[in-house]
Amino acid sequence: xxxxxxxxxxxxxxxxxxxxxxxxxxxxxxxxxxxxxxxxxxxxxxxxxxxxxxxxxxxxxxxxxxxxxxxxxxxxxxxxxxxxxxxxxxxxxxxxxxxxxxxxxxxxxxxxxxxxxxxxxxxxxxxxxxxxxxxxxxxxxxxxxxxxxxxxxxxxxxxxxxxxxxxxxxxxxxxxxxxxxxxxxxxxxxxxxxxxxxxxxxxxxxxxxxxxxxxxxxxxxxxxxxxxxxxxxxxxxxxxxxxxxxxxxxxxxxxxxxxxxxxxxxxxxxxxxxxxxxxxxxxxxxxxxxxxxxxxxxxxxxxxxxxxxxxxxxxxxxxxxxxxxxxxxxxxxxxxxxxxxxxxxxxxxxxxxxxxxxxxxxxxxxxxxxxxxxxxxxxxxxxxxxxxxxxxxxxxxxxxxxxxxxxxxxxxxxxxxxxxxxxxxxxxxxxxxxxxxxxxxxxxxxxxxxxxxxxxxxxxxxxxxxxxxxxxxxxxxxxxxxxxxxxxxxxxxxxxxxxxxxxxxxxxxxxxxxxxxxxxxxxxxxxxxxxxxxxxxxxxxxxxxxxxxxxxxxxxxxxxxxxxxxxxxxxxxxxxxxxxxxxxxxxxxxxxxxxxxxxxxxxxxxxxxxxxxx
Ligand code: AGP
Numbered sequence: 001x002x003x004x005x006x007x008x009x010x011x012x013x014x015x016x017x018x019x020x021x022x023x024x025x026x027x028x029x030x031x032x033x034x035x036x037x038x039x040x041x042x043x044x045x046x047x048x049x050x051x052x053x054x055x056x057x058x059x060x061x062x063x064x065x066x067x068x069x070x071x072x073x074x075x076x077x078x079x080x081x082x083x084x085x086x087x088x089x090x091x092x093x094x095x096x097x098x099x100x101x102x103x104x105x106x107x108x109x110x111x112x113x114x115x116x117x118x119x120x121x122x123x124x125x126x127x128x129x130x131x132x133x134x135x136x137x138x139x140x141x142x143x144x145x146x147x148x149x150x151x152x153x154x155x156x157x158x159x160x161x162x163x164x165x166x167x168x169x170x171x172x173x174x175x176x177x178x179x180x181x182x183x184x185x186x187x188x189x190x191x192x193x194x195x196x197x198x199x200x201x202x203x204x205x206x207x208x209x210x211x212x213x214x215x216x217x218x219x220x221x222x223x224x225x226x227x228x229x230x231x232x233x234x235x236x237x238x239x240x241x242x243x244x245x246x247x248x249x250x251x252x253x254x255x256x257x258x259x260x261x262x263x264x265x266x267x268x269x270x271x272x273x274x275x276x277x278x279x280x281x282x283x284x285x286x287x288x289x290x291x292x293x294x295x296x297x298x299x300x301x302x303x304x305x306x307x308x309x310x311x312x313x314x315x316x317x318x319x320x321x322x323x324x325x326x327x328x329x330x331x332x333x334x335x336x337x338x339x340x341x342x343x344x345x346x347x348x349x350x351x352x353x354x355x356x357x358x359x360x361x362x363x364x365x366x367x368x369x370x371x372x373x374x375x376x377x378x379x380x381x382x383x384x385x386x387x388x389x390x391x392x393x394x395x396x397x398x399x400x401x402x403x404x405x406x407x408x409x410x411x412x413x414x415x416x417x418x419x420x421x422x423x424x425x426x427x428x429x430x431x432x433x434x435x436x437x438x439x440x441x442x443x444x445x446x447x448x449x450x451x452x453x454x455x456x457x458x459x460x461x462x463x464x465x466x467x468x469x470x471x472x473x474x475x476x477x478x479x480x481x482x483x484x485x486x487x488x489x490x491x492x493x494x495x496x497x498x499x500x501x502x503x504x505x506x507x508x509x510x511x512x513x514x515x516x517x518x519x520x521x522x523x524x525x526x527x528x529x530x531x532x533x534x535x536x537x538x539x540x541x542x543x544x545x546x547x548x549x550x551x552x553x554x555x556x557x558x559x560x561x562x563x564x565x566x567x568x569x570x571x572x573x574x575x576x577x578x579x580x581x582x583x584x585x586x587x588x589x590x591x592x593x594x595x596x597x598x599x600x601x602x603x604x605x606x607x608x609x610x611x612x613x614x
Pocket of ligand 1: 349
């Protein structure tokens, strides 16, 4: 997610904007820029890399001193991180500047229209089209706010936009759809930002903008309307967080914030990839349909939580795409004599795109002439550069070491790839792919629903803080979920935890069961009756031996009630999509239990967010 700051008032705008961007650095970014209005001129500066690079550019060419401006830190979604793609973006006349957070789904069509009309666009971004659309709307009359309203009515996707124009030298205009935008209300000055951390050093009086709203910011006041120009209801509030809490959105830890961001992250990862006809469009993958038709084997390489996403991908790829799929720990793969060929598709999953084990596996596969596809959350990281194609997750920066929202968006990415291959190869009829895609589009609300019911999970976690060990069981895609739940508990609570395929219990692990031992069981949907009944038997077996059973099952699944000491209900979803809802309670469980033990869940001991060594 990008960082946005806007200002108009009595102070030097550049100082306020740069200070605000510095407050937003925690969000992670790959480039930064500012736009300032002074003496009737628009001055912009932008640089790839950290704020220090932008400061250097501003020292080399100091902009005119003014009291109105805006700034941006970019988390790249469209176009690699470089000076050209950094924000702000300007129109042909150089009198309109725009900064943006989000994804404009229909930017390609808009860009085509603009270029047809003679506009020159120089970046790879979706944002630049907005500057030129505003240019055209301003020509047809009205002020910047009216122009912004007309442009926003043409945009599809998630966007927070802030713009300035030399024709309105005392006005900053913002627009919000989905991505957050807050107003800081000062005395003779006003602020705009993607989160309050940017301005609470100056004012704690804020206005949260709602969906499809336009804000006009002047030194003397703030006006909020909807996209049609009608006055809009706004929610004013007083920010009582300190700066550190503000960076975490009011949460005590980034991990809690990132768990809460999962519905948005899932929605953003779907954005722009589902056509109006329900067909998938993954053209940014840069692997042609013909090449996909020639693939005869898929190998997934990854580490840790990303490896668990790969295990779930296997079930989806085999079921929908009808292709053999192996999943390998990246650190093991490169020492195996794997049999690869140009018709093998190797998919490397990595949130950071910098995990050395994953990179070395990719290089090993490259030597074997395999086709390489990366699934990554960081635009411009090493992994995408070393793959033939990439599918970015749009989770936004994941600061906490323990991966949560990145994992859920990796699942969305692997579902999209499996369904896309099915669509290309015809292994699933259009209506089946279409139906599953429609279900995928409803997953953000399902994840939201899970998040609303987590208090009993937190209470349970606190009650188990003194335990030495927790086991996790699952079948089918519930098995990788069990592994992920165990990993979260290990890395956060420093407890012994182990995930098992429930069918394996009788082959040894059941000897571990003793009175009071907490065992979490992930139960498949009732629709998978054979699988479901077998795991209910497993629950009976461990309960009979004294285990404390913590059961995660579909809401209303009465068959497990007699054997569950604690029953956690999740929304009913198809089996393959169930990890999107069953993983969330395990994230919350591990985070709460670790917090109860006094651990820093953002920075667990011995761990790094990206393991850049082998
Ligand atoms: C997950 O919570 C851990 N932080 C770790 O297992 C992580 O998933 C693994 O190191 C892989 O990282 P990557 O996705 O950035 O490659």
